[in-house]
Amino acid sequence: MSGDAKAELRAAWDDLIAELQRARDAIDDPKLYAPPPSDRVLAEGYRYLMTLVYAGIERGFFEDPRFPYVRRAIQAISKATIDNADAIYFSMPIDGNCSYLLRGRAASTRHWRGEPRAKTGRLAPQYLIFECASGFTGDSGTLAEMRPGEKAMSGLLDISKLRLAADDTFEILLAPEKPPGFAGNFIATRVKRREREYVSTYVSGRQLFYDWEREQPVDLVITRLGAEREHPPAYAPALAAEQLRRAGALARGQMHFWNEFYDVLLETHGDRNGDGMRFMPRNAFNELNSASGATGGGMNTNIYAGGVFELAPDEALIIENEIPVEPMYIGMHLANFWGESFDYANRITSLNGLQSERSSDGLLRYVVAHRDPGVPNWLDTTGHPEGFLTPRWAYFEKPPQERWPRITAKKVPFAEVRKHLPEDTRVVSPEERVAQVKIRQAHVQRRFQQ
Amino acid sequence: MSARRGGLLGIQRLALALLLCAGSAPAFAAPPADAETTAAAKELRAAWEQLEADLASARDALDDPKLFPPPPSDRTLAEGYRYLLGFLYGSVERALAEDANFPYFRRALQPLNKATIDNADALYLSAAIDGAGSYRVRGIASPGWRAPRYVIFEAQSAYAGDSGSLAELRPGARVTTGMLDSTKIHFGAEGAFEILLAPERPADYGGDFIATKAVRQIPQPDGTTQPVEFAAHFVSVRELFSDWENQAPLELEIVREGFEGAPKPPENAADMARRVRRAGELVRNQMRFWNEFYARTLETHEDVNGDGKQFMPINDLNAPNAAALATGGGQSTNVYAGGQFELGPDEALIIEEHIPVEAAYIGFHLSNLWGESTDYANAQSSLNGNQAEWDADGVLRVVVAPRDPGVPNWLDTTGLPRGFMSVRWTYPEPPAQLPSVRVTKVRFNEIRAYLPPDTGSVTPDERREAIRVRQEHVQRRYRQH
Numbered sequence: 041m042s043g044d045a046k047a048e049l050r051a052a053w054d055d056l057i058a059e060l061q062r063a064r065d066a067i068d069d070p071k072l073y074a075p076p077p078s079d080r081v082l083a084e085g086y087r088y089l090m091t092l093v094y095a096g097i098e099r100g101f102f103e104d105p106r107f108p109y110v111r112r113a114i115q116a117i118s119k120a121t122i123d124n125a126d127a128i129y130f131s132m133p134i135d136g137n138c139s140y141l142l143r144g145r146a147a148s149t150r151h152w153r154g155e156p157r158a159k160t161g162r163l164a165p166q167y168l169i170f171e172c173a174s175g176f177t178g179d180s181g182t183l184a185e186m187r188p189g190e191k192a193m194s195g196l197l198d199i200s201k202l203r204l205a206a207d208d209t210f211e212i213l214l215a216p217e218k219p220p221g222f223a224g225n226f227i228a229t230r231v232k233r234r235e236r237e238y239v240s241t242y243v244s245g246r247q248l249f250y251d252w253e254r255e256q257p258v259d260l261v262i263t264r265l266g267a268e269r270e271h272p273p274a275y276a277p278a279l280a281a282e283q284l285r286r287a288g289a290l291a292r293g294q295m296h297f298w299n300e301f302y303d304v305l306l307e308t309h310g311d312r313n314g315d316g317m318r319f320m321p322r323n324a325f326n327e328l329n330s331a332s333g334a335t336g337g338g339m340n341t342n343i344y345a346g347g348v349f350e351l352a353p354d355e356a357l358i359i360e361n362e363i364p365v366e367p368m369y370i371g372m373h374l375a376n377f378w379g380e381s382f383d384y385a386n387r388i389t390s391l392n393g394l395q396s397e398r399s400s401d402g403l404l405r406y407v408v409a410h411r412d413p414g415v416p417n418w419l420d421t422t423g424h425p426e427g428f429l430t431p432r433w434a435y436f437e438k439p440p441q442e443r444w445p446r447i448t449a450k451k452v453p454f455a456e457v458r459k460h461l462p463e464d465t466r467v468v469s470p471e472e473r474v475a476q477v478k479i480r481q482a483h484v485q486r487r488f489q490q
Numbered sequence: 491m492s493a494r495r496g497g498l499l500g501i502q503r504l505a506l507a508l509l510l511c512a513g514s515a516p517a518f519a520a521p522p523a524d525a526e527t528t529a530a531a532k533e534l535r536a537a538w539e540q541l542e543a544d545l546a547s548a549r550d551a552l553d554d555p556k557l558f559p560p561p562p563s564d565r566t567l568a569e570g571y572r573y574l575l576g577f578l579y580g581s582v583e584r585a586l587a588e589d590a591n592f593p594y595f596r597r598a599l600q601p602l603n604k605a606t607i608d609n610a611d612a613l614y615l616s617a618a619i620d621g622a623g624s625y626r627v628r629g630i631a632s633p634g635w636r637a638p639r640y641v642i643f644e645a646q647s648a649y650a651g652d653s654g655s656l657a658e659l660r661p662g663a664r665v666t667t668g669m670l671d672s673t674k675i676h677f678g679a680e681g682a683f684e685i686l687l688a689p690e691r692p693a694d695y696g697g698d699f700i701a702t703k704a705v706r707q708i709p710q711p712d713g714t715t716q717p718v719e720f721a722a723h724f725v726s727v728r729e730l731f732s733d734w735e736n737q738a739p740l741e742l743e744i745v746r747e748g749f750e751g752a753p754k755p756p757e758n759a760a761d762m763a764r765r766v767r768r769a770g771e772l773v774r775n776q777m778r779f780w781n782e783f784y785a786r787t788l789e790t791h792e793d794v795n796g797d798g799k800q801f802m803p804i805n806d807l808n809a810p811n812a813a814a815l816a817t818g819g820g821q822s823t824n825v826y827a828g829g830q831f832e833l834g835p836d837e838a839l840i841i842e843e844h845i846p847v848e849a850a851y852i853g854f855h856l857s858n859l860w861g862e863s864t865d866y867a868n869a870q871s872s873l874n875g876n877q878a879e880w881d882a883d884g885v886l887r888v889v890v891a892p893r894d895p896g897v898p899n900w901l902d903t904t905g906l907p908r909g910f911m912s913v914r915w916t917y918p919e920p921p922a923q924l925p926s927v928r929v930t931k932v933r934f935n936e937i938r939a940y941l942p943p944d945t946g947s948v949t950p951d952e953r954r955e956a957i958r959v960r961q962e963h964v965q966r967r968y969r970q971h
Contacts, residue, residue, distance in 0.1 A: 045564045046553060049571055053549055057542060064538055068531050077523050079530045083762035086534050087586060090769065094582040097575050098602055107868060107961075110970040117587045130970045145634065162633060247971070256633065257971030261962055268954050268961075271868050274905040280568035287575065386592060386754035423756050474751035481750065485594050485743045487971060 045277035052281035059288030063089055063295040072296060073303035075377035080424070088378040091118040092291045100287025103133040105241070107272055108140070110260045113244060115488045119380040121178070121298065122428055125373045125390030126166075128247040128487060132262050136172065136194060136229035136240035139215040139265040146208045147256040152199045157251075164208065166250035166394075167369050167434065168258060169198035172214065172229050172240040181293035183300050192238035195228035200436045214243060248369055248434075250394040252483035298379055308348060308377060308428075320428065322350045323357055323451045328444050343367075343433045345447055349374070349408050350426040354454045356409035358461070361431065362446045363404060369393065369434035372406055374419055374427050382427070385484035387420045388476060395476075399462045413457045414467055530759035537763035544770030548574055548777040557778060558785035560859035565906070573860040576603030577773045585769035588618035591749050593625070595727060595742050600968050604862035606650065606780065606818075607828075607910050610872030611853050613638070613729040613967055617744050621645070621667065621702035621721025624688040624747040631681035635738030635966075638729040639876070640851045640916055642671040642821060645687060645702050645722035650819055654775030656782055659816055662708035667722045668701035669822055673850065673918040681740075687725060700725070728821055730851045730916070732876035734963035780861055783818060790830065790859065790910075803829050805839060807911060807927045812920070823850075827913040827927050831856070831890050831903065838891035840940045842928045843913065845886065847921035851875065853914040854888050858906055867964035869902045870956055877956075881942050895937045896947050 066072040067085040075081055095118050098111060113131035114123045123129065134140055147162035157163055175191040185191065197212060203225055204210045213222065216230040216239075229240045243262070249255045302308045307318035319326060325347040349357050363370070370393035374382045382389035391406065397416040399405050406417045408429070421427065433445050452460050523531070551557040552570040560566055580603045583596055598616040599608050608614065619625055631637040648664040658664055668687070675683050675698050686695060689703040702722040707715040725744070731737045784790045789800040801808060801817075807829035813820040820826060831839055845852070852875030856864045864871035873888060879898040880886055888899040890911065903909065915925050932940050 045567055046562065049567055050553075053571065057545065060542070064535075068535075077527050077531060079527060079759045080757060082527070082530050082534055083757040083759040086538065086762050086766055087757060090582045090586060090766065094579055097579040101572060101575060102602055109965045109968070112970050117583055128971055147633065257969075259966065259969060259971075261965045263958075263961065268958050271904075272865065275565055275568045275572065277564050277568045280571045284571055284575070383754055383756075386752070420753075422753075476751075477753065478751035481592075481745065482743055486741060488594075489739070489741055489969075489971060 048281050049277055049284070052284040056284045056288035059285075059292040060093065063092065063288075063292040066295045066299045073299040075299075075302070075309060081377065084376055084380065085378055088120065088380055089291075089295060092120070092294050093287075094118055096287045096291035096294070099290050101283045104272070105133045105135040105138070106264060106267060106270065108132045108134060108262050108264065110262055112488065116385060116484055120294065120378070122373075122375045122379045122430055123381045124246070124248065124371055124432065125381045125384035126248045126250070126369075126371050126392050128249075128257055129244065130247070130260065131176070131242055131244040134172070134214065134229060134240060134243055136174070137216055138229075139213065140229075140243075140262055141265055142170070142212040142214060142243070142260060142262045144210045144212075144261075145259040146204070146210075149199075149204055149208050152202075152204075161254075162256040163251060163254045164258060165247040165255050166392075167199060167248040168202070168245065169196065170212065170227060170243055170245040171196040172227050172243050174238040174240050176242055178294045178297035178301075179290060181289075181296040183297070183304065185297070189234070189236065192231055192233050194231035194238060194240045195226075197225060197227050201225075248371075248392075249483070249487065250369070250392050252395070253479050257487060302377060302379065306346070318348075320346050320348045322348050324449050325429070325431070325447050328447070330438065341435045341438050343435070343438065343444055345431050347429045347449065348426055349421065349429050349449075351408065351410065351421065351451070352425070353410055355451055356407055356413060356454045356457050357449050357451055358457065359406040359408065359429075359447065359449045361404040361406070362402075363433070364443045364445070365435070365439040367393070367433040367435050367445075369432065370396070370404070371432040372396070372419065373430045373432070374408070374421065374424075375430065376424060376427050379428070382420070382422050382424070385481050386477060387422050388418060388473070388480070389420050389422060391417055391419060400464050401462060405461060407457055407461075409454060409457070411454070412468075412470065412473060413454065414469070415457060415461060415465055416468055418468070418473075533763045534759055534766065537766040540767050541770035544774040545578065548577070548774040551777040551781050558781040560784070561791070566859060569858055569862060570860055573605065573862055574773070574777060576605060576862075577776045578769070579603045581769045581772035581776070584772060585765040589754075590618045590620035590623065590723075591746055591752075592754050593617040593619055593744050593746060595744060597968070598726065601867065601964065604857075605776070605860070607855075607857045607861040607912055608863045609728070609730070609853055609912075609914060610855050610863045610866035611730050611732065611851070611874045613727075613731070613739050615727040615729070615742070616649070617725050619645070619687065619702065619722055619725050619744075619746075621647075621723065622689060623702075624686065625702075625725075626745050626747065627685040627687065627725070628743045629681075629683050629685075629740045632738040632741055636733065636736045637672075637681050637740060638737050639732035639874075640672055640728075640730040641675070641740065642669060642728050642823060643685065643700055643725060644669040644727075644822060645700050645725050647720045647722055649724050651776045651779040651783075652772060654778045656779070656786060658779075659787065659818070661815070662706060662718060664815060664819070665704060665706055665720045666822055667704035667720055668699075670698060670700050671823060671918055674698070687722075689721075730853070730874075731963065731967065732851060732874045734877070735959050738966050739969070784859065784861065787817065788828070801828075802910065804832050805830070805931045806929045807841070807913065810913070810915070810924045810927065821914070821916070823916050823918050825849075825915045825917060825921075825924055827925075829911050829929065830908060831911055832908040833890070833892060833903065833931075834907075835892055836934045838889055838895065838932055838934050838937050840930045840932055840937065841888050841890065841911075843886040843888075843925055844927070845915065845925045846923045847917070847925075849875065849915040849921075849925070850918055851914070851916035852878075852886070854878070854901065855912050855914070856890070856901060856903060856906075857910045857912070859909060861910070864902070864904045864906065864909065867961050868957065869904050870900060870953065870960070871902045871904055873899055873901060879946070882944060883942065887941060889937055889941075891934060891937070893934070894948075894950075894953060895934065896949075897937060897941060897945055898948055900948070
C-alpha cells in the first residue's frame with residue numbers, strides 16, 4: 041500500500057469533519073442566519089443537520105451518473121426545503137451528454153386522463169412530474185447560485201403529456217436531442233440559452249398523493265443506454281477521498297444555503313431588504329405568484345403563496361381560500377424554520393384537496409391551532425409557536441390572473457374559532473381524528489416502504 | 491412543491507433583485523436567548539462534540555492495528571472509509587427514527603451501507619419494538635410482482651454489534667424471543683398476512699404469532715443455570731430473493747397496538763442530545779465490534795484459539811454448521827459455511843456443494859474483509875440456487891475467479907485479491923443430513939479440466955444479460971418509494 045493513500049484518505053476525513061463542524065455552526069450562529077433559538081428549534085436543528093449528513097453520505101458516495109438509480113431526495117426521515125407533505129421527491133444523477141431510459145409502472149391512471157378515479161383497487165398518485173436541470177439547489181452553500189444564468193432546466197414532462205401503455209407502464213427517453221423520427225416520451229438533457237449550453241446533471245421529480253388510502257407510488261427504474269457492458273471500476277483511494285469531501289461539502293452547502301434563503305430571501309425572521317415588510321408575512325399571506333420557468337421553477341403550472349403563523353397557546357389562525365377555477369392539486373402544509381415539514385404521518389399537519397372539506401359557501405377554510413378545535417380542516421401546529429404556511433395550487437392550464445385563488449388569514453382567540461366559521465360547520469369528533477391519523481400513519485409507511 | 495429547483499414561492503425575481511441590488515445581505519443579531527435555551531444549546535453542542543469524538547474513534551479502527559483492521563492496501567483502505575460512512579448513514583437513521591411506539595421497517599442494510607458479510611440475495615429490515623407491548627405486522631406481495639423466495643421474522647433482545655464488544659456473543663447476552671418464517675405464515679388472498687407480536691399468545695388468538703418475551707436458562711459464574719427473562723427490542727426481517735427478475739419486496743407495515751392514530755410527541759433538546767450521542771456511539775461500536783469479530787471470532791487473519799487453524803480458512807470453507815450466537819448469530823434457520831479466497835490473477839477456486847436434503851434457499855456470496863458484500867448489482871459476484879446451474883450429477887459447482895472463465899456459475903471477485911466466501915442453506919426444519927463442500931484451487935486456464943465434460947459455455951452477451959437483470963432487480967429491491 042502507498043503511504044500516500046493513507047495520508048490522503050486521512051486528510052479527506054479531516055476535511056469532512058471540518059465541513060460537518062461548519063454545518064453545525066449554522067444551527068446557532070446568527071452570522072450564518074440561524075433562526076432565533078428555543079429548546080425545540082435547537083433540537084430540530086440538530087435533527088435537520090443529521091439528516092443532511094445522512095443525505096450527504098448517500099449523495100457523496102452513490103450519485104454516479106454512469107450507474108444511476110432513483111433515490112429518495114426527501115423522505116419522512118430526511119426533510120428539507122419546506123417540502124410538500126403529499127410528495128415523494130425523487131432524484132437521479134445523470135450526465136446530460138448521455139442517453140437514459142426511464143421506465144415506470146403505475147396503478148390505475150384513469151384520473152390522469154381526466155376520467156373519474158377507478159372505484160376499486162389501487163390508484164396512481166394524483167400527479168407525477170419529471171424535470172431535468174443542470175444543478176441541485178443549495179449544493180453551493182450560497183445564494184449566488186440563484187443568479188440568472190447559473191443553472192437551467194433542459195426539459196420536463198408531467199402526466200398531462202406522458203403517454204402510457206394500456207397496462208399503465210411507460211418509458212421515457214432522456215437524451216441531449218430527440219432522435220429523428222422519435223415519437224415516444226422524451227425529455228431533453230441539454231439546452232442552449234443565450235448562446236450558453238447547459239448540460240443537465242439531475243433528473244428529479246415528484247409524485248403527489250391525494251388519496252392517502254388508495255394511491256400507490258409509481259415504480260421507477262433508470263438505465264443508461266449502452267452501459268450494460270460497463271462495470272464500475274475497483275474502488276480506489278482517490279475516489280474515496282473525493283467522495284468523503286463531497287459528502288461533507290454537500291451537508292455544509294445545504295445547511296448554509298437554506299438558512300440564508302429563509303432569512304435573507306424569505307425574510308422569515310425580519311424585514312431584510314428595508315421595504316418595511318417581510319416576504320413571508322406573519323399570520324398573513326404574501327401575494328400569489330407563479331413559478332417562473334426562466335430559471336427553472338418547479339411545476340411551471342403551479343401557483344404559490346406563503347406566510348408564517350405565529351400563535352400564542354390560546355390563539356388560532358383561520359385561513360379562507362376562495363378558488364374560482366378548480367386546480368388539479370391543492371395542498372396546505374406547515375413547516376418549521378429549518379424547512380422541515382411537520383410530522384405529517386402522526387399528526388394532521390397537512391391537508392390536500394381531497395383530505396380537506398369545503399364550507400357550504402364553497403370556500404375552503406383551514407384552522408391552524410395548537411389543539412383540536414373539533415372542526416373540519418384543523419391543521420395541527422404540534423405545539424410550534426411559529427412556522428411556515430405554504431398553500432399550493434397546481435393547474436395543467438393556469439387560469440387568467442383575475443381568476444386565481446384568493447387566500448386570507450385572520451388570527452382569533454381559540455375559544456372563538458366557531459364564531460368565525462359558517463354556522464353549519466360540522467363537528468369533528470376525537471374518534472374521527474384518530475381514524476384520520478391512522479390512515480396517515482399507514483400511508484407514510486407505504487409511501488416510503490422498505 | 492419544494493424549492494429544490496429554486497422555485498419556492500416564485501422566488502427567482504426577488505432573489506435576483508436582492509442579489510443585484512444589495513449584494514450579500516447582512517445577518518441580523520438574534521435577541522439574547524433565555525437561560526433554558528442557552529443550556530439546551532450547550533447540551534446539544536456537547537452531544538455533537540461527543541459524536542465527532544466517536545467518529546474519530548471509529549475512524550481509528552480503519553488503520554490502527556490495535557483495533558483489528560484487515561491488512562491495509564489501497565483498496566482496503568478506500569473501502570474502509572466507505573464502510574465507515576455506511577455505519578454513519580445507518581446510525582443517523584437509527585438514532586433519529588427508532589421509536590418503539592411509532593415503529594416502521596427500515597432497511598437495516600442496503601447497497602449504501604453494507605456490513606456483517608451480508609447476503610446479496612437479502613433485503614434486511616429492522617423495526618424497534620418494546621417487548622412488553624403488542625404489535626401487528628401486516629404484509630402483502632407487491633402488486634404485479636412475485637413474493638420473495640423466503641421470508642423470516644425474528645424478534646431479538648439486542649441488535650448485533652451495538653455493544654461494541656465480543657462479550658455480547660456470550661450465552662444469554664442476546665436472545666431471539668420468537669420467530670416465524672414464510673413456511674409457517676398463513677397467507678390469504680394476494681399473499682396478504684398478519685402477525686401478532688406480543689409477550690404471550692392471547693388465549694383466544696389462533697393466528698400467526700411471534701413472542702416478544704422469553705425465559706432462557708442462562709449459565710451463571712458459579713456453574714449453575716438460572717432462568718432469565720428477555721424482552722425483544724427489535725424485530726428483524728430477511729426477505730430472500732432467488733428469482734431476481736420476477737420477485738419484489740413485500741409491502742410491510744408495523745403498528746404498536748394502542749398507538750394507531752395516536753399523535754407522536756414533539757422533539758425536545760434533551761431527547762435530541764441523546765439521539766446525537768447515540769448516533770456516534772453506534773458508529774464507533776459497530777466498527778469496533780465487527781473488526782474484532784472478524785479478527786478474533788472468525789480468525790480471519792490468523793489462528794487465534796490455538797487449534798492450529800483459522801475458523802475462516804484460506805482457499806477453503808469450514809464445515810457447514812447451523813447458525814449460532816457464538817459465531818455471530820445470523821438467520822436462525824440457516825446452515826452456514828465460510829472461508830476466504832486468496833487468488834492470484836491466474837488462479838481460481840472450484841467449489842463443489844453436495845446437498846443431500848433440498849434447501850428452501852441456497853446462496854453463495856463474496857465480500858471484502860470489512861464484511862461488505864461485493865458489488866452484486868453490476869457484477870456477478872453472488873449466485874443463489876435459482877440463478878446457478880446445476881450439473882447433471884446433482885452437484886452445484888461454482889468458480890470463483892478474477893475474470894470471466896466462460897463457464898456457468900462464475901463468481902466475480904471484482905478484482906479483490908482476498909475476501910470472504912459464505913455459503914447459506916436455509917432449512918426451516920433441521921435437515922437429516924447437512925450439506926458438504928469441497929474447495930480446490932486451480933490454475934485459471936485449467937478450470938474446465940475440473941468441471942464435468944458436459945459443462946456448457948456462457949457467452950459475453952449472456953453475461954451482459956445476466957448483469958442487466960441484476961441491475962434492474964437491485965433498483966427494484968431498494969425502490970425509491
